[in-house]
Amino acid sequence: xxxxxxxxxxxxxxxxxxxxxxxxxxxxxxxxxxxxxxxxxxxxxxxxxxxxxxxxxxxxxxxxxxxxxxxxxxxxxxxxxxxxxxxxxxxxxxxxxxxxxxxxxxxxxxxxxx
Amino acid sequence: xxxxxxxxxxxxxxxxxxxxxxxxxxxxxxxxxxxxxxxxxxxxxxxxxxxxxxxxxxxxxxxxxxxxxxxxxxxxxxxxxxxxxxxxxxxxxxxxxxxxxxxxxxxxxxxx
Numbered sequence: 001x002x003x004x005x006x007x008x009x010x011x012x013x014x015x016x017x018x019x020x021x022x023x024x025x026x027x028x029x030x031x032x033x034x035x036x037x038x039x040x041x042x043x044x045x046x047x048x049x050x051x052x053x054x055x056x057x058x059x060x061x062x063x064x065x066x067x068x069x070x071x072x073x074x075x076x077x078x079x080x081x082x083x084x085x086x087x088x089x090x091x092x093x094x095x096x097x098x099x100x101x102x103x104x105x106x107x108x109x110x111x112x113x114x
Numbered sequence: 115x116x117x118x119x120x121x122x123x124x125x126x127x128x129x130x131x132x133x134x135x136x137x138x139x140x141x142x143x144x145x146x147x148x149x150x151x152x153x154x155x156x157x158x159x160x161x162x163x164x165x166x167x168x169x170x171x172x173x174x175x176x177x178x179x180x181x182x183x184x185x186x187x188x189x190x191x192x193x194x195x196x197x198x199x200x201x202x203x204x205x206x207x208x209x210x211x212x213x214x215x216x217x218x219x220x221x222x223x224x225x226x
Contacts, residue, residue: 033213042118042203042216043158058213090157102148103214105157 003027006091006106013113019078021109023091031094032074034066036087049074081113116141116208120217127194128225135189135220137204145206147180147187152201196224
């Protein structure tokens with residue numbers, strides 16, 4: 001999507017290794033979110049950020065950490081990847097905490113942990 | 115807590131058929147309701163939304179009406195096209211500007 005990019009798009013990693021996914025935005029939006037998408041579960045919120053250095057946990061945060069040192073970048077780190085973290089990860093941004101303003105989603109990162 | 119339940123998929127229809135994808139929700143107060151669409155290999159895009167009871171959201175021929183009495187927000191389209199093949203997600207944000215909660219998604223395939 002224009003204004004939001006995720007990298008890498010695809011990654012295969014081994015169990016026990018650390019992995020960092022990057023979300024970069026050019027919209028100067030304050031709010032950023034990391035979701036994971038799994039069959040039968042839809043999208044579940046991992047972590048979110050409401051400003052530089054301000055982050056909070058979502059419903060499935062165990063095994064994940066995040067950092068936001070600049071407005072435009074929101075990093076998701078898997079401290080020690082496990083097979084249960086194989087998923088498609090989506091970043092989203094919004095200009096307001098009011099969800100009815102709508103979120104803009106990135107194209108996703110497909111992560112496979114072997 | 116807040117939750118969304120969508121009809122089980124996948125759904126397969128022929129072109130020009132009528133589409134309904136059911137969505138019901140559980141939430142306190144007056145949530146806002148959304149439908150997002152995900153085309154193959156892409157992220158989610160907002161399709162339509164409704165922010166209060168009896169509101170109708172519409173876009174690209176799709177419609178959904180916020181029914182508080184039945185806690186539902188069913189997605190409808192009168193005549194689907196092959197290009198409508200995608201995964202559709204119902205979502206809500208709770209009263210007080212809460213974060214989005216998604217249903218499990220419904221995969222729709224339209225055959226020519």
